[in-house]
Amino acid sequence: MRIVVGAMGPGRVALVDPSVSSDPFDSVTMREFPGLVQALESSRRPRWIWADTRRWYPRLLAEGVRVDRCHDLVLAAAILDQSTTTAAARGDGVRARPDWLPAGPAEAGQAGVVVPAASAVHSPLFEFDDFDGETNASEPVEPAGPRDVLAVPVDAVLAEHARQLALVAASERPGALRLLIAAESAGALIGAELHAAGLPWHRGVHEAVLATELGPKPAPGRKPARMEELATEVRALLGAPAVNLDSQVDLLKALRRAGIQVESTSRWELREHEHPAIEPLVAYKKLARLLSANAWSWLDEWIVDGRFRPDYVPGGTATGRWATAGGGALQLPKNVRSAVVADPGWSLVVADAAQLEPRVLAGLAHDQAMAEAGRGRDFYSGIVGAGVVETRDQAKVAILGAMYGATTGESGRLVPRLARAYPRAMALVDRAAAEGERGASVTTLLGRSSPLPGVDWRATQSLASQPEATSADERRARSRARDWGRFTRNFVVQGTAAEWALCWMAGLRSKLGAIAGASPVPAVAAHRSGPAFERMPHLVYYLHDEIIVHTPSELADQVAVAVADAATEAGRLLFGEFPVEFPLDLAVVESYASADA
DNA sequence: GTAGCGCGCGCC
DNA sequence: AAAGGGCGCGCGCTAC
Numbered sequence: 001m002r003i004v005v006g007a008m009g010p011g012r013v014a015l016v017d018p019s020v021s022s023d024p025f026d027s028v029t030m031r032e033f034p035g036l037v038q039a040l041e042s043s044r045r046p047r048w049i050w051a052d053t054r055r056w057y058p059r060l061l062a063e064g065v066r067v068d069r070c071h072d073l074v075l076a077a078a079i080l081d082q083s084t085t086t087a088a089a090r091g092d093g094v095r096a097r098p099d100w101l102p103a104g105p106a107e108a109g110q111a112g113v114v115v116p117a118a119s120a121v122h123s124p125l126f127e128f129d130d131f132d133g134e135t136n137a138s139e140p141v142e143p144a145g146p147r148d149v150l151a152v153p154v155d156a157v158l159a160e161h162a163r164q165l166a167l168v169a170a171s172e173r174p175g176a177l178r179l180l181i182a183a184e185s186a187g188a189l190i191g192a193e194l195h196a197a198g199l200p201w202h203r204g205v206h207e208a209v210l211a212t213e214l215g216p217k218p219a220p221g222r223k224p225a226r227m228e229e230l231a232t233e234v235r236a237l238l239g240a241p242a243v244n245l246d247s248q249v250d251l252l253k254a255l256r257r258a259g260i261q262v263e264s265t266s267r268w269e270l271r272e273h274e275h276p277a278i279e280p281l282v283a284y285k286k287l288a289r290l291l292s293a294n295a296w297s298w299l300d301e302w303i304v305d306g307r308f309r310p311d312y313v314p315g316g317t318a319t320g321r322w323a324t325a326g327g328g329a330l331q332l333p334k335n336v337r338s339a340v341v342a343d344p345g346w347s348l349v350v351a352d353a354a355q356l357e358p359r360v361l362a363g364l365a366h367d368q369a370m371a372e373a374g375r376g377r378d379f380y381s382g383i384v385g386a387g388v389v390e391t392r393d394q395a396k397v398a399i400l401g402a403m404y405g406a407t408t409g410e411s412g413r414l415v416p417r418l419a420r421a422y423p424r425a426m427a428l429v430d431r432a433a434a435e436g437e438r439g440a441s442v443t444t445l446l447g448r449s450s451p452l453p454g455v456d457w458r459a460t461q462s463l464a465s466q467p468e469a470t471s472a473d474e475r476r477a478r479s480r481a482r483d484w485g486r487f488t489r490n491f492v493v494q495g496t497a498a499e500w501a502l503c504w505m506a507g508l509r510s511k512l513g514a515i516a517g518a519s520p521v522p523a524v525a526a527h528r529s530g531p532a533f534e535r536m537p538h539l540v541y542y543l544h545d546e547i548i549v550h551t552p553s554e555l556a557d558q559v560a561v562a563v564a565d566a567a568t569e570a571g572r573l574l575f576g577e578f579p580v581e582f583p584l585d586l587a588v589v590e591s592y593a594s595a596d597a
Numbered sequence: 598g599t600a601g602c603g604c605g606c607g608c609c
Numbered sequence: 610a611a612a613g614g615g616c617g618c619g620c621g622c623t624a625c
Contacts, residue, residue, distance in 0.1 A: 247621055248604055266605060268612065289606060292619050317616060321609080328618060331608040357609090397611070404613035411611060490614035494609090544609045544615090600625085609615080 002071075003040065004161060005050040006154025014154040015040075022158055034063035041067055049073070049161045051101065051149035053188035053314075061196040064531035068513070072185040073160050074149070075315045078104025079180060080167045085447045086177075089170035095163055100152050105316045105323065173447055179573065180446035180499060184315060186506035190539060191312035191322065197533070198307025199329075199340060199540045200348075200550060203299060205591075206339035210295055213335070214287055217296050224291060230284040237277035245284055293328060294336050302327045312542070319491055320448050320498035321544055330543055338593030340541075340548070345524030347556040349537075350595035351563045351586040352546035353501070355379040358399045359582055360497045363575040364445055367424040371580040388421040389414060402426060403493050405433060405486035429489045436488025437481040444495035445574055453484050496574070500582070501545055503570035508547065511562035512537045515555060522552035548592065556588045 001019060008014030013033045014024035028036050037060055040046060048070040050056045060067065077097050080086050089095065168177045210217070214224040223231070235241050240254035251265050260273050267285060270278050302308055308327065316323025324330050342348045353359075358379055362370035373382030383395035394410075398418045401411030402425070419426040432442045436450070439458065443449045457480055463469060464477030516536035525535035537551035537559045551559045564584055571582045587595045 244621090249622075264604080266612095271610095285605080288620090293607065293617095319615060321615065323616065325617085328607075331606085331617065333607055352609095393610085401611090401613065406611080406613040408613085409611045411613070486613060487615085494615060497609095546609080598625100600623105602621105602623085604620085604622105605618105607616105607618090 001044055001046045002049055002161075003046040004154060004158045005048060005056065006157035007151045008154055016154050016158055018158060018161070022155065024154055030059070034060050034065045037067065038063075038065045041065070045069075047071055049157065051152055051157055051160075053185065053192060055148065055150050057189060057192040058196070061192055061531070064533075066193065066531075066533055067189065068510070069182070070185045070189055071161065071164075071181065072188045073157065073164065074102055074104055075184045075188055076164050076181045077101055077160075078107050078315060079184065079448055080164055080171075080177070082107075082441075082449045082451065083171070083177070083447045084441055084443045084449045085172040086167045086170070088172075089167050095167060097163075098156065098160055100149070100156060101160060102149060105313045106318050171447070176446045179503070180448065183446075183499065183502040183506050184320070186509065187314040187322070187502045190505055190509060190542065191314040193533075194312055194539060194542060195309050196531070197538050197540050197550070198305075198309040199548070200343055200346075201303050201306060201308040202339050202341040203303055203306070205341060206299060206303075206336055207296075209336055209338060210290075213290060214295065224287070227284060227287050227291065230280045230287070233280045234277050234284060237275075237280070245281070246288065290333065290335075293331075294333055298327075318451055319495040320444070320502075321494065322542070329541075338591055340592035342550060342553075342590050345522075345553055347551055347553040348540075348589050348592060348595070349549040349551060349556055349559045349563055349586070350546070350589060350592060351548075351560075351567075351584045352543075353504070353567065354583050354585055355399075356500065356545040356582070357403060357493050357497045359580055360500055360574075361403065361425050361429065361493050362422075363571070363578055363580040364492065364496055365422075365425040365428040366578055367422050367428075368579075370422040370425045371578070373422075375579075375581055377583055383418075383421075386421060388417055402429060403490055405429075405482075405489045429493065432492045433485035433489035435485075436491075437485035439481075439484070442488045442492050444492055444499060446496070446499045448495050448499070450488050450491045450495075457484060497545065500570050500574055501542075503573050504566050504582075505539070505542060505547060507566035507569050507573075508549075508563055509539065511566055512539070512549065512559065515558050515562060519555060519558075522554050524552050524554075560586055560588055 001017060004016040004018055006014055008024055008027045011029060012027045013030060014027040015036070016022060016024050026036065045068055048067050050070060050073065052074045053070060053072045081090070081097055168174050168181070171177055213226070215226040216224070218224045231245050234245060235243055238254050238258040240257065243254040244250045248265050252262070255262055255265065258275065258277065260275050262269050262273065267282055270282060302310070308329070310327035310329030311325040312329070313323040313325055322330070340348070354377065355374065358370070359374050362374060369386070373379060373386050376382065380392045380395035380399070383389060383399070384392055389395050389398055394414055397411045398414035400406070401415045402418050406412045406415060435442045439453055439461065441450045441452055460477050460480050464474045516533070519536070521535050528535050537549050537555055539547060540550045541548035547563070549559050549563065563586060567582045567584050571580060589595050
């Protein structure tokens with residue numbers, strides 16, 4: 001069954017069962033809402049239809065209430081209103097998005113997306129000021145403001161849901177879109193749950209890493225001793241006693257004056273030159289990065305009660321990968337991952353999908369030869385084994401080049417050999433690139449479409465097609481067309497890989513629920529405070545093709561099986577019987593650092 | 598004083 | 610080695 005959630009009058013949450021009536025069957029205050037959800041969840045296990053999981057679900061989690069399934073209208077609209085598979089169904093705008101529905105997290109600034117200015121919204125919202133302070137959350141939850149989606153009347157939410165179902169039904173691929181919306185919505189639930197659970201983080205281990213790399217914590221306003229030493233050395237070797245190594249402009253000038261003819265100060269370009277200052281400079285940059293991104297001030301800001309709780313943004317990028325807001329959770333440097341340590345008596349089940357994107361490409365293109373290369377553990381060795389290239393490194397560079405559109409260097413030279421061996425896969429990405437170059441959008445396996453290039457891009461192209469266009473105009477237009485083609489080339493692969501990962505994670509989440517339901521609470525967890533789910537295995541991290549489950553150690557083996565099974569099932573869901581495999585690198589460990597093979 | 602931008606670099 | 614896709618973040622710097 002489905003239950004639609006919205007507002008009814010000031011301060012009340014109304015629930016509608018659309019299979020029975022469009023009138024609410026119940027309404028409660030926001031304070032009573034989590035209890036009602038809990039009761040309905042245990043008795044009927046509905047799919048909850050609500051405007052925005054990021055606004056509704058934290059209130060439930062704060063009360064220890066989890067739900068099994070939902071339909072996130074914001075995320076679904078972002079998919080449906082862009083998808084080429086609904087283009088005909090959307091027609092001339094008769095099925096337009098209502099103006100109260102916020103844009104999706106990746107839609108801002110995209111061409112063709114009308115996001116009404118707040119002042120222009122004729123919204124049917126109630127004033128929900130009396131939501132203030134009603135929740136008992138362990139962390140404060142923002143009250144609903146007058147234009148908050150929490151305050152949208154339930155009949156408007158119901159109408160939007162109906163619009164979305166109609167678009168799915170009238171689309172070219174209803175089954176795929178249903179799966180995508182379910183997976184995307186499950187991702188939204190997981191994103192909120194990851195934040196609520198937090199990633200176990202051992203401050204002492206992290207501080208030890210900092211001490212090893214940077215030395216003792218410096219006084220406020222000072223740099224760590226190790227950085228000062230390196231800076232002094234670099235200045236001496238460059239003959240530039242006053243150069244500020246943190247200033248790109250300053251540093252570039254000093255490098256050139258010392259005879260190092262670089263165009264930038266980036267590490268890869270520096271490494272192409274021979275000069276004694278370069279090694280200490282690169283070492284300095286490495287430490288400077290660690291200091292500014294993940295050192296003591298990061299710990300102070302982000303680690304609370306032994307947990308790292310970033311804000312995940314499901315659907316936060318055009319391709320469907322997630323983003324995060326704050327904390328840099330998707331860019332944790334490898335050398336601080338040793339600080340991710342399971343609680344005593346608990347373990348981390350760490351798994352990442354090996355060479356996910358090339359495997360997805362093989363499946364998308366139905367390229368039997370390419371899928372064959374990936375059978376067994378290592379995809380790149382399979383390519384070497386097939387005689388396409390000589391070394392594993394060549395295979396890797398060639399594959400990345402094919403998916404990203406490399407034209408130069410070693411990668412560009414190897415791509416043609418790959419194209420001869422795997423013509424179907426290569427044709428698929430080449431076609432996606434060609435679509436992008438002519439300004440069209442491309443679509444993933446399940447129906448997420450790429451944004452269209454902006455007005456600026458189109459202006460550049462049409463300028464180049466005028467009779468009076470200069471050769472510089474034409475060059476610029478071709479270059480920008482190829483840039484966009486590389487984006488769309490990669491979009492189909494990265495976007496479909498994101499769909500695989502969502503299906504993997506959603507499937508795993510429900511398996512973890514089954515393990516929790518079937519197992520007695522382990523002794524190690526029985527006396528834990530906090531929500532029930534924190535006494536049983538739960539997801540604590542997600543990074544594009546990698547997950548971490550925190551689990552009582554005695555359940556770790558069961559969890560590992562669930563993780564692997566979910567990967568196999570995700571492959572089936574997306575590619576049916578086509579024989580492409582999705583092996584995992586999987587480890588049961590106490591520390592994230594131990595998971596690297 | 599601060600908003601916006603380019604750079605560089607961490608991750609996938 | 611090479612420099613092709615997607616991000617977020619902190620920094621220095623410039624323009625207001």
